[in-house]
Amino acid sequence: MVRLSKAQKKELYHTIKGTRDIFGDEYLLREDFIEHAKKTASFYGFGPIATPHIERTELFEATLGETTDVVEKQMYTFKTRGGESITLRPEGTAPVMRAYAEHGMHTWSQPVMFWYEGSFFRHENPQRGRFREFSQFGLEILSADDALADALIIHVLFLIIRETGLEEVTVHLNSLGCKDCRTSYRKELGTYYRKHIHQLCKDCRRRAKDNPLRVLDCKNEQCKEASEHAPQIINFLCGVCRQHLKELLEFLDEAQVPYLLDHRLVRGLDYYSRTVFELFYESSAETAVAEPEEKKPEEKEREKTDAAAQTATQQTRKTSLALASGGRYDYLGAMIGNRDVCAVGGALGIDRIIALLQEQNIQPKKPYRPKVFFIQLGLAAKRKSLRLVEALRQAKIPLAQSLSKDSIKSQLKIADRLNVPYALILGQKEAMDDTIIIRDMDSGAQETLPFGKSIDYLKQRLKGRK
Ligand code: HAM
Numbered sequence: 001m002v003r004l005s006k007a008q009k010k011e012l013y014h015t016i017k018g019t020r021d022i023f024g025d026e027y028l029l030r031e032d033f034i035e036h037a038k039k040t041a042s043f044y045g046f047g048p049i050a051t052p053h054i055e056r057t058e059l060f061e062a063t064l065g066e067t068t069d070v071v072e073k074q075m076y077t078f079k080t081r082g083g084e085s086i087t088l089r090p091e092g093t094a095p096v097m098r099a100y101a102e103h104g105m106h107t108w109s110q111p112v113m114f115w116y117e118g119s120f121f122r123h124e125n126p127q128r129g130r131f132r133e134f135s136q137f138g139l140e141i142l143s144a145d146d147a148l149a150d151a152l153i154i155h156v157l158f159l160i161i162r163e164t165g166l167e168e169v170t171v172h173l174n175s176l177g178c179k180d181c182r183t184s185y186r187k188e189l190g191t192y193y194r195k196h197i198h199q200l201c202k203d204c205r206r207r208a209k210d211n212p213l214r215v216l217d218c219k220n221e222q223c224k225e226a227s228e229h230a231p232q233i234i235n236f237l238c239g240v241c242r243q244h245l246k247e248l249l250e251f252l253d254e255a256q257v258p259y260l261l262d263h264r265l266v267r268g269l270d271y272y273s274r275t276v277f278e279l280f281y282e283s284s285a286e287t288a289v290a291e292p293e294e295k296k297p298e299e300k301e302r303e304k305t306d307a308a309a310q311t312a313t314q315q316t317r318k319t320s321l322a323l324a325s326g327g328r329y330d331y332l333g334a335m336i337g338n339r340d341v342c343a344v345g346g347a348l349g350i351d352r353i354i355a356l357l358q359e360q361n362i363q364p365k366k367p368y369r370p371k372v373f374f375i376q377l378g379l380a381a382k383r384k385s386l387r388l389v390e391a392l393r394q395a396k397i398p399l400a401q402s403l404s405k406d407s408i409k410s411q412l413k414i415a416d417r418l419n420v421p422y423a424l425i426l427g428q429k430e431a432m433d434d435t436i437i438i439r440d441m442d443s444g445a446q447e448t449l450p451f452g453k454s455i456d457y458l459k460q461r462l463k464g465r466k
Pocket residue numbers: 090091092093122124129130131132133134135136138139140322323324325326327328329344345346347348349350351352
């Protein structure tokens with residue numbers, strides 16, 4: 001047995017950095033939101049899929065890109081006793097593509113459309129709306145090259161968010177082209193950044209060589225400045241990619257989804273081709289989606305050395321937060337399987353959306369509001385209580401009860417606090433007689449009824465009461 005010191009015990013009271021407990025109204029709000037997202041996705045033809053929380057490490061290494069932040073620094077990877085390298089899923093797209101290959105879904109009627117929901121894990125620095133365990137609701141359309149599929153993904157994610165009541169959502173869009181146009185663009189961009197290498201932050205100096213596209217979305221002020229006159233991908237798109245983008249914009253116009261072409265949007269994962277997008281919540285007021293966590297001294301030191309980056313982060317806090325993102329990933333299928341699968345998808349960050357809803361004081365639709373408080377006194381009553389409670393459940397009468405040995409006085413106090421219209425009192429005598437006392441909590445009037453009649457009586461009385 002491990003014996004814990006006092007200090008260790010104190011630590012145990014806290015969740016691990018970047019994770020948190022979810023309960024009460026926040027939990028209910030999430031349930032409402034997920035229900036709404038599932039309904040909307042189902043209406044548009046998406047079906048459910050749940051993939052495991054753990055996958056082979058290579059699945060992510062081979063698809064997300066070796067020089068991406070997720071693969072370089074953020075994966076929770078461990079070796080099993082058998083020596084296999086396993087990773088807690090940092091995202092859901094590669095697993096869905098794995099499932100498509102594994103189950104021979106190319107033989108199904110195409111395209112195959114999925115929604116999924118659940119926890120994902122990234123070892124990031126926790127800050128506003130950024131956790132190490134977070135939840136996404138994702139949509140994927142596999143085997144579809146038409147721009148209509150891209151538009152559908154963006155449209156449905158946009159609808160899901162907007163219909164929660166969050167109005168200030170803007171779609172940022174870009175095209176990263178295909179293998180052909182991206183190669184010449186990368187080359188040109190690499191040449192450009194090599195000329196501006198001294199302006200770039202430490203990370204971007206390396207990125208300029210390995211993956212110059214990533215310099216474009218660096219938040220460091222100096223890097224942003226250096227990128228101002230960088231070549232733009234739009235001027236490098238081949239005819240087919242240009243046409244794809246044009247059609248996508250036309251579909252979005254038709255669906256009345258407001259968008260902004262953002263040539264600096266490249267996304268942090270390597271598997272994207274053509275369409276990439278992010279849905280930003282843009283507000284002029286500073287919002288406190290999640291308290292920044294106490295930073296370790298070495299983290300503070302690192303931030304001090306990069307003052308420009310810090311200012312940039314603070315500015316971003318004031319203005320925008322990515323609620324959903326995604327894009328097309330036509331090459332991902334071939335990265336892990338034997339065939340090309342044109343596909344597009346996106347995922348929204350549930351934690352961020354719920355935090356914004358809470359901030360706007362949006363309440364869960366159906367918080368559990370008991371209508372009856374059940375008081376049982378004595379052993380005989382306790383024995384009978386299970387039968388009565390079950391009868392109330394069958395009659396769909398929401399109930400609360402005290403399971404401790406409180407006196408009738410203190411139990412009535414709880415009933416008062418819960419603001420229930422009725423209390424049911426089952427004492428020794430009632431238990432023997434097969435009766436129950438029904439107390440009107442407003443007037444204090446009490447009636448004793450045969451057990452068998454009490455449910456119908458309550459149903460009648462509660463009719464139409466919220
Ligand atoms: P992603 O941009 O990494 O894309 O994540 C999608 C969304 O998840 C983000 O827009 C954000 O709202 C939320 N999110 C990401 N990281 C965190 C975090 N650490 N804490 C809280 N929320 C977070 C993907 O994961 C792609 N698989 C999306 C996709 C689907 N692309 C194609 N299909």
